[in-house]
Amino acid sequence: xxxxxxTIGLLSMMTLGSGLAFAQTTTTDTTxxxxxVPSTGAGGDMATNIAVLGLSAVVxxxxxxxxxxxxxxLTQ
Amino acid sequence: MNSKQRxxxxxxxxxxxxxxxxxxxxxxxxxWYAPDVQVAVARADTVTTSSTSxxxxxxxxPYRLIIPTLSINAGVQYVGVKSNGNMATPSNFTDVGWYKxxxxxxxxxxxxxxxxxxxxLGLAGVFKHLKDLKVGDSIYVQSKDGTKLHFVIxxxxxxxxxxxxxxxxxNAHAYIGLNLITCDGDWVPSGKTYxxxxxxxxxxxx
Numbered sequence: 132x133x134x135x136x137x138t139i140g141l142l143s144m145m146t147l148g149s150g151l152a153f154a155q156t157t158t159t160d161t162t163x164x165x166x167x168v169p170s171t172g173a174g175g176d177m178a179t180n181i182a183v184l185g186l187s188a189v190v191x192x193x194x195x196x197x198x199x200x201x202x203x204x205l206t207q
Numbered sequence: 208m209n210s211k212q213r214x215x216x217x218x219x220x221x222x223x224x225x226x227x228x229x230x231x232x233x234x235x236x237x238x239w240y241a242p243d244v245q246v247a248v249a250r251a252d253t254v255t256t257s258s259t260s261x262x263x264x265x266x267x268x269p270y271r272l273i274i275p276t277l278s279i280n281a282g283v284q285y286v287g288v289k290s291n292g293n294m295a296t297p298s299n300f301t302d303v304g305w306y307k308x309x310x311x312x313x314x315x316x317x318x319x320x321x322x323x324x325x326x327x328l329g330l331a332g333v334f335k336h337l338k339d340l341k342v343g344d345s346i347y348v349q350s351k352d353g354t355k356l357h358f359v360i361x362x363x364x365x366x367x368x369x370x371x372x373x374x375x376x377x378n379a380h381a382y383i384g385l386n387l388i389t390c391d392g393d394w395v396p397s398g399k400t401y402x403x404x405x406x407x408x409x410x411x412x413x
Contacts, residue, residue: 165377166306167293168368168388169286171334172401173241174325175394180237181328187230194223198216 237327242298245287248308266313267350272303272320276344281322281333294377296321300332303387309377310384312348313356313411317379317386324390324401334389338363338405346385346409358385358409365391371404383411 269283286295286304297304303322310316323332346358366372368390376386392403 165373166288166308167291167373168366168371168376168404169294169296169304169321170390170398170400171296171321171332171388172324172390172394173237173327173399174329175396175399175401176237176327177329180233183233184230184237187226187233190222190226191230194219194226197219198223 233327238300238330240299241327243286243289243295245295246290248288264311264314266311266356267352267354269305269312269318269320269348270351271349273347273349273355274340274344275347276340277336279333283320286321294319294321296323300326300330303333306377312350312385313354313383315380315383317375317377317384318348319377319386319388321388332389334387334405337387337389337407338365338391340407345412346387346407348385356385357412359412360407360409362408363405364408365403365405368392368395368398368400368402368404371406376406385409385411 268285272281272283273279282302284297284302284304285307286297287307289295294306295304300323303320305312306319306321310318312318322334322337324334324337325332340360340363342360342363344360346360348356348358350356376388386409387407389405390401390403391405392401394400395402
């Protein structure tokens with residue numbers, strides 16, 4: 132059984148390898164397709180980012196003030 | 208501390224942690240580090256028989272892009288393609304991205320560099336003032352071995368982002384060219400992009 136599985140595995144690897152080798156040799160004749168233009172700006176998200184930063188900062192500051200207001204509040 | 212106070216404290220703690228993470232991630236992404244998710248391009252899409260292929264290039268890969276008129280001396284990242292088929296962009300707002308599946312600067316064809324016009328807080332990116340360039344201005348590409356290539360601008364165009372001539376931008380093969388591209392025009396909220404692309408075309412000076 133081990134020999135059968137080993138043979139199947141070896142044959143599979145050989146087939147896959149030859150397939151890859153074949154693909155490598157045949158791709159040398161293709162040309163590069165032009166990609167689409169890149170998206171090189173993020174300024175339109177400024178309002179959203181500022182809103183998120185502002186609100187999260189308020190929660191961070193408020194939470195820190197509340198949690199640190201009394202000593203050992205968290206352990207009471 | 209009674210049960211109610213414990214609950215309030217727990218909720219406050221969770222809110223504090225979530226808000227701190229959200230603030231940090233948003234700030235970093237908006238100001239400093241905003242990488243594109245790039246996809247691996249199959250060999251069939253990248254290998255060419257012409258000398259314009261980066262794989263068959265006789266020139267050194269680019270290391271820095273220098274535009275004296277705009278006081279730009281930017282590092283170069285090698286970028287590929289996103290899952291939507293568009294050229295990827297550099298991961299920050301100060302470097303430029305060279306399309307690594309296209310032409311190497313110095314080889315016949317169009318080497319393409321992209322740079323951000325602004326960041327997520329509206330602050331200037333590396334190509335913020337690209338539209339201030341004029342025909343006749345110089346662009347230099349320095350490779351890691353110190354070689355400096357001198358290009359001179361011969362054309363500047365702004366295209367609608369849906370109809371930019373990608374073949375002209377990426378695949379012109381008649382000369383040794385260098386093209387710079389960045390966003391232009393107005394913001395399109397649905398597409399999270401600007402509605403135009405500014406392209407600067409230049410040729411190698413002997």
